[in-house]
Amino acid sequence: MDIVSDGHTLVLHGAFDVRSTGEVRHAIYEHLDGLDDDVVIDMTDVSTIDATALRVLVVATRHAWLSGHSLTVRNPGPAVRRMAHLTRLAHAIEVERVAATA
Numbered sequence: 001m002d003i004v005s006d007g008h009t010l011v012l013h014g015a016f017d018v019r020s021t022g023e024v025r026h027a028i029y030e031h032l033d034g035l036d037d038d039v040v041i042d043m044t045d046v047s048t049i050d051a052t053a054l055r056v057l058v059v060a061t062r063h064a065w066l067s068g069h070s071l072t073v074r075n076p077g078p079a080v081r082r083m084a085h086l087t088r089l090a091h092a093i094e095v096e097r098v099a100a101t102a
Contacts, residue, residue, distance in 0.1 A: 003027045008037045009074070013045040016053040024053070028060045032069065039064060040096065044075040051087045058092040072096045 001020035002013040010031055016024060031039050041057065043049075057073065064071040074096045076084070084090035 005031065006042075008035055009040040009042050011042040011045070015048045016043070016046050017048060017050040018052045021052050021056045025056050025060070028056070028071070029063070032060070032064055032067065032071070038070040038072065040072050040074050042074045043077065043080055046077060046080055049080045049083050051083065051089075054084060054087055054089045054093070058089055061093055070094060 001016060001023055003024065004011040004013070005027070008031075010027055012024065014020070028039065028041070057071070061071045072094045073080075076095060081090070084093060
């Protein structure tokens with residue numbers, strides 16, 4: 001897992017699974033604690049995800065909310081969306097809404 005910080009956005013690259021949850025969790029909480037702004041997790045380049053990784057996002061979303069901020073997931077691919085629905089965690093993760101184009 002490769003994590004790049006770009007302002008209030010964390011960009012994840014690669015497989016987000018049990019092997020990388022500690023690293024991602026640390027980056028998310030460090031970002032939440034270091035900013036007085038909302039955090040965006042860009043998952044455009046996340047190839048796979050597992051239930052443990054989704055739980056990290058759910059807990060971090062709740063932590064952000066309790067501290068007066070939000071944590072939003074940007075561009076979750078089909079694999080991420082599918083796993084979120086299979087684990088029934090889709091409702092607990094805030095996904096960035098994109099305006100439709102005509």
